[in-house]
Amino acid sequence: MSAANADRSTATVSDAPAAGAPAEGSGRDPDAFLGLSKEECVELLREMIIERRFEEKAAEVYQVGKIGGFCHLYIGQEAVSAGSISPLRDDDYVVTAYRDHAQAIARGMTPNAVMAELYGRADGCSKGFGGSMHMFDKTLNFMGGHGIVGSHLPLAVGVGYTIRYRGGDQVCLCFFGDSVVNIGAFHESMNMAARWKLPVIFLLENNRYGMGTDFRRVAAVKELKDRGRAYDGLTSLDVDGMDVLAVRQAVEEAIERGRNEKTPSFIEARCFRYMGHSMADPMHGTYRTREEVEKWRSDDPILSFTRQLMDAGRLTEEEYQAIDREAKEIAEESAAFADRSPFPDSDALYRYVYSDGYPDDMRRRDAWRKELR
Amino acid sequence: MAVLTYREALNDALREEMERDDSIFIIGEEVGEYDGAYKVTKGLLEQFGEWRVRDAPIAELGFAGLGVGAAMAGLRPIVEFMTWNFALLAIDEVVNAAAKMFQMSGGQYNVPIVFRGPGGAALQLAAQHSQSPEPWYSYVPGLKVIAPATAKDAKGLLKSAVRDNDPVVFIESEIMYNLVRDEVPEEEYVTPIGKAEVKREGSDVTVVCHSKMVHQALAAARALEKEDIDVEVLDLRTVRPLDVDAVVASVKKTNRAVVAEEGWPMCNVGAQVVDDIQREAFDSLDAPVARVNGLDVPMPYAKNLEKLVTPNADHVAAAVRHVCYAD
Structure with missing residues (x-):
């Protein structure tokens, strides 16, 4: 059974799902856990909690001026990064946009290196030259951290081209937001990746707002995954981006297609950011209501996965508390480390x-x- | 020595480098089956196959960015723009991605890529197809910008560009592809990036120029021999980094300078050269530096107006006489 609603040619444009509704076709058996062991499931949860506590700490220190510039937080979207990066191999590649702290951590960067980068310090992953939007770690094939909306998609296609050029079986996972589907670079990238069969996974994090603009106000398509339908050989699907296992299953399948058939995939993960677009933007702003934010928060990816694991006897309250304590300590330590770094x-x-x-x-x-x- | 056209020299450089290093590939519009819009890539698809000579869709932003990503992943792409006019669609990938990646990543990801194609005016191609892109790119730290004037330099500098570990903007010329032909060594050679060359020695005035204007300056120098004005022609070859040492050395010898370039005057390469001269050789100047440029208008189509806009050897000669107080 597929986690996702794959359709190359049969999808029709229909009404966008209501806020908070899971994507269609999330027919995953909730008890199956994708064959993951108890430990692997707990590790997924731990990853999400570390990301959450890290970003909360980043928000806190931003308020007191420790972090400069733009600072786009990931809180609410953790299921997407944890679910998609965890099935990658070490020799696969990740390219992302500017909301990149949590993805960097999910890929294996230390929270210390990420926080030191936010502080603009020499021990940051980009030695203080990149900041919030430009996290890089070549040893992890984490290729940034890019700040011009949509312009990093062609880079991911170039990585896919290199994989094919060398006859490898890696994949390149490329994150981007919902505003990207209206940019020329999106279509130029999908077209080349599909035409030349490049193993790129285009992972759209549809958090519903491109900065303060509801995607439905600017995209002449009801379901963003349908933007992929124009390209033969590109598998387009959507997935509940608040469900870490659903994301993981969809990406695992995309990885298989990439490794075996060398074909690209376009996955729309429907999710939500709890915070404003950046730290300069209030949580609700003028463009979305408190009720909408609360509705999505009630479907929180960490809480729901925690509940799921507890219901299945895979996690105890004590274990959860221990993970959360550890995550808070990691976040605290990252800020202390950043403060000490020259x-x-x-x-x-x-x-x-x-x-x-x-x-x-x-x-x-x-x-x-x-x-x- | 064999006499080659500028086009043949570029084609030789591409072939030799691709034979030497199999991480090099070319991507661009019409580079493969069509043999290149200007035949610079002639025969390469047949020799190297489609993964190394890739016909791209008309999607400059997309295939330029593909090149940047491939360079980050370890290949050495050569991105051909059919002309630099179309590259404006891709300038984000050149400026925001290629030029900044090495610093933005704290020195982790250098981008060994060449962006190349013809720039400048040709014959009545009108406003959108007649412009000199050097200033747009030479403004940007992180890029190297090359605009060779001879077949020999075109080959040697393209080989250096391909071997360079940073992004290089390589500006050729539609007019020069066939018209420029000169002796090219048959043995292996490379021409260093960032080094100007004295194309004609002289003692009275230095004409600092690059690309097509080198030939206008040489023609002017020949004409001025009759007037007993001895012109030194200094070909920058690379406009970023710029060989200020060579400029200063020549101006210190001649005490007079003319800066000649095909494009618009505002913020162009010559404007920077004038600043470098006044900062480093002010006391050597016997006259203010004169500039020769295209006129400051979009290029018109009409033949007479295009001729009026475009700088030529007579303009260079007039500027030389002016700085010699001989007009």
């Missing part, structure tokens, strides 16, 4: 502009800055 030294300024050194003419044009001479 700021990048000014010599680093010219170190990463070119890989073969900073050209002399450029340095001479900066010579009016006496402190840099």
